[in-house]
Amino acid sequence: MRNRVGIIGGGAAGMTAAISAAAEGAEVTLIEGNDRLGKKILATGNGRCNLGNEKLDVGEYYTCSPERLEKCLERFKTEDTISFFHGMGLMLRSRNGYLYPLCEQASAVLDVLRHQVAALGIHVVTECRAEHVERDKKTGKLQVRGSAGVFLFDRVVIACGGRAAPKTGSDGSGFTLAKDLGHKLVPTVPALVQLRCREDYFKSVAGVRADAMLRVRHKGEWAAAERGELLLTDYGISGIPVFQLSRVVNYILLEDAVSRKERGAGRRGAGEVEICIDFLPDYTQEAFREFAEERRLLQGQRTVEEFFAGMLHKKLMLLFVRLAGLKPSESMAWADQNKIRQVYRFCRNWTVHVTGSNSYENAQVCAGGVPLHEVTEDLESKKMEGVYFAGEILDVDGKCGGYNLQWAWCSGHLAGGAAAKMKSKRESKIDGKKEEGLGGTDEGGPA
Ligand SMILES: Cc1cc2nc3c(=O)[nH]c(=O)nc-3n(C[C@H](O)[C@H](O)[C@H](O)COP(=O)(O)OP(=O)(O)OC[C@H]3O[C@@H](n4cnc5c(N)ncnc54)[C@H](O)[C@@H]3O)c2cc1C
Numbered sequence: 183m184r185n186r187v188g189i190i191g192g193g194a195a196g197m198t199a200a201i202s203a204a205a206e207g208a209e210v211t212l213i214e215g216n217d218r219l220g221k222k223i224l225a226t227g228n229g230r231c232n233l234g235n236e237k238l239d240v241g242e243y244y245t246c247s248p249e250r251l252e253k254c255l256e257r258f259k260t261e262d263t264i265s266f267f268h269g270m271g272l273m274l275r276s277r278n279g280y281l282y283p284l285c286e287q288a289s290a291v292l293d294v295l296r297h298q299v300a301a302l303g304i305h306v307v308t309e310c311r312a313e314h315v316e317r318d319k320k321t322g323k324l325q326v327r328g329s330a331g332v333f334l335f336d337r338v339v340i341a342c343g344g345r346a347a348p349k350t351g352s353d354g355s356g357f358t359l360a361k362d363l364g365h366k367l368v369p370t371v372p373a374l375v376q377l378r379c380r381e382d383y384f385k386s387v388a389g390v391r392a393d394a395m396l397r398v399r400h401k402g403e404w405a406a407a408e409r410g411e412l413l414l415t416d417y418g419i420s421g422i423p424v425f426q427l428s429r430v431v432n433y434i435l436l437e438d439a440v441s442r443k444e445r446g447a448g449r450r451g452a453g454e455v456e457i458c459i460d461f462l463p464d465y466t467q468e469a470f471r472e473f474a475e476e477r478r479l480l481q482g483q484r485t486v487e488e489f490f491a492g493m494l495h496k497k498l499m500l501l502f503v504r505l506a507g508l509k510p511s512e513s514m515a516w517a518d519q520n521k522i523r524q525v526y527r528f529c530r531n532w533t534v535h536v537t538g539s540n541s542y543e544n545a546q547v548c549a550g551g552v553p554l555h556e557v558t559e560d561l562e563s564k565k566m567e568g569v570y571f572a573g574e575i576l577d578v579d580g581k582c583g584g585y586n587l588q589w590a591w592c593s594g595h596l597a598g599g600a601a602a603k604m605k606s607k608r609e610s611k612i613d614g615k616k617e618e619g620l621g622g623t624d625e626g627g628p629a
Contacts, residue, residue: 184209187601188326188335190312191356192219194587195573196341197295198266198594199601203339204302206602211335212304213328215311215351219299220292222343222350231288232584234263234591236279242585244429245578246368247554254559258592266591270294280584315340315359315569324568337601341572341594344548345370352548356575360552364565368553368577371436372545373429374586379418380454380535383501388416390495395463396423398430399456406430409463414498419457419534426581428539429549431455435538459532461494467530474526481514486522489514494529502528547586549579560600561593570597 187203189196192214200212212219223231235242238260240252264281267274272294273284283290299306310330315338318325323334342356357367394412396419398405408423434455462470480489487510490499503510506524508517542548552571556564561576563569572593580586 185336185602186323186334187211187337187339187598188213188324188333189339189341189598190315190326190359191341191343191351191573191575192216192306192308193222193341193343193350193352193573194220194295194590195343195575195594195597196339197299198591199339199341199570199572199598200304201295201298201302202595202598203337203602204304206599208337208602210302210304210602211333212299212306213310213312213326213333214306214308215329215355217308219296219306219308222347222352223292223295224288225347225350226288226587227282227584229288230282230286231291232280232282232587233267233274233291234260234281234588235584236260236276236281238585238588242583243578243580243589244373244549245554247577250554250559251578254554254561254592254596258595260588262595263588263591266595267291267294270298311355312340312342312359313355314362315566316362317566324566337568337570339570339572339594339597339601340575341597342575344551344574345542346372346374346545346548346574348542352574354548357551360571360575363563363569365552365556365563368550369436370548370550371429371432372539372542372547373432373549373579374425374546374582375428375432375544376415376420376540377418377424377428377431377457377536378538378540380537383505384414384418385416387414387495387497387501390414390497391421392461392495392498393463394423395460396427397458397460398427398434399458400434405434405455412459418536422582425546427457428545429547429579431457431536432539432549435536453537455536456533457536459534461498461529461532465530470526470530484514485511486514486517487511490525499525502532546582547579548574549577551575551577553577561597562600568601570601572597 185208187208187210189200189212192212200210204210240248245251274281275284310328312326312328314327316325324338326333340356340359343352345354391411391413395409397407406427408426410423411421413421435453486503486508502525506521508521552575557571561570573590578589580589
């Protein structure tokens with residue numbers, strides 16, 4: 183008998199789960215809250231969709247269960263992503279290992295997925311938000327209650343995404359479904375998102391871009407580091423290295439807030455993480471000292487502003503000059519040498535204080551979710567037999583570089599395939615009895 187599989191959420195993971203379940207012979211219904219499938223895919227990779235990466239490693243991801251994640255990643259690798267898309271007719275290209283559709287249109291990725299969903303006869307129900315999942319006592323099937331009706335399935339895959347970019351449909355309602363089933367979620371925070379800083383001078387440097395090394399420090403301990411193109415904004419910092427660090431910073435801030443609440447501490451001094459920025463990461467301290475020594479020869483009749491020309495972005499140098507307590511127009515001949523040294527120090531170690539991040543509206547990913555230790559290797563819930571999870575709803579978030587979509591394809595494939603093939607303990611028992619010649623009845627009945 184064909185399994186009736188219901189998939190909740192028609193994003194990257196849900197569509198993959200639907201395709202994999204249908205390919206395994208299941209009768210599949212895909213339930214999507216929006217009026218169309220895959221809205222978020224269109225926004226990925228700045229409209230070009232970075233759908234995977236040739237370098238796939240568990241180290242590119244964050245989760246509370248790395249061993250479990252590693253096993254999943256081994257079962258659906260980058261080569262599997264490539265053949266999955268080739269099989270649907272999508273041509274791909276690699277840019278330094280980052281995989282994109284050859285035509286560089288995210289819409290092409292969505293098109294091939296949608297066409298495959300149609301070709302496999304998957305029943306799509308749009309504008310239906312699932313509100314509750316439970317076991318139907320009469321039939322023993324899984325009942326999905328949604329805004330457009332009630333459905334009965336043998337298996338259900340929950341692929342509702344997290345909370346990131348809620349305009350695309352992932353409003354966190356999947357977490358409610360998971361909690362109602364008895365799952366205890368890893369707290370969620372926005373990830374791959376811009377960070378907001380306490381300092382009030384950011385407007386003067388907004389728009390500046392620079393290659394930099396960023397190190398996160400909290401209570402004197404180094405927590406993480408990333409190098410790449412930093413972008414300064416009028417409220418703080420952005421760019422790829424900031425995106426990569428944002429989930430680490432947000433979890434530190436969250437833990438801080440929780441512990442302050444538990445201790446009944448007030449807001450004073452609360453909720454800050456330091457980020458130390460080195461704008462000259464290729465210089466050793468020694469080389470930089472020599473460089474600064476040589477520069478002293480330029481001093482002559484120059485003003486402070488003229489003296490520091492030609493190093494970093496002009497706006498940044500002027501900010502450092504001001505922060506060091508110097509006036510751009512003052513003569514180098516009379517300038518305080520300690521303050522000059524301070525300007526140099528800012529180039530190597532400019533410390534900003536992060537108070538939080540932009541919201542889920544701006545985040546590319548939602549970190550946290552259903553813990554991997556509460557699901558089996560096939561991503562089946564340990565709380566409710568026959569229910570599976572796929573995609574961002576699980577406690578897995580990747581770095582920039584196609585890793586989040588790779589997880590969506592991987593987990594969708596594992597959950598959808600297993601849901602199609604899976605027999606419940608009851609069905610296995612019945613089959614066992616049949617084999618022993620004891621007979622038995624099929625579950626059947628209209629869903
Ligand atoms: C701007 C942006 C750019 C990104 N760029 C990249 C990139 O280039 N490469 C990369 O790897 N990753 C990228 N990501 C991340 C990546 O898009 C996501 O990790 C991935 O799409 C998650 O897939 P998902 O199917 O788990 O969730 P989603 O894509 O969020 O899909 C969930 C679906 O479920 C539906 N849904 C939610 N709740 C319900 C409900 N109760 N009932 C019915 N339907 C429901 C939603 O409407 C939605 O369609 C980007 C994200 C954003 C926001």
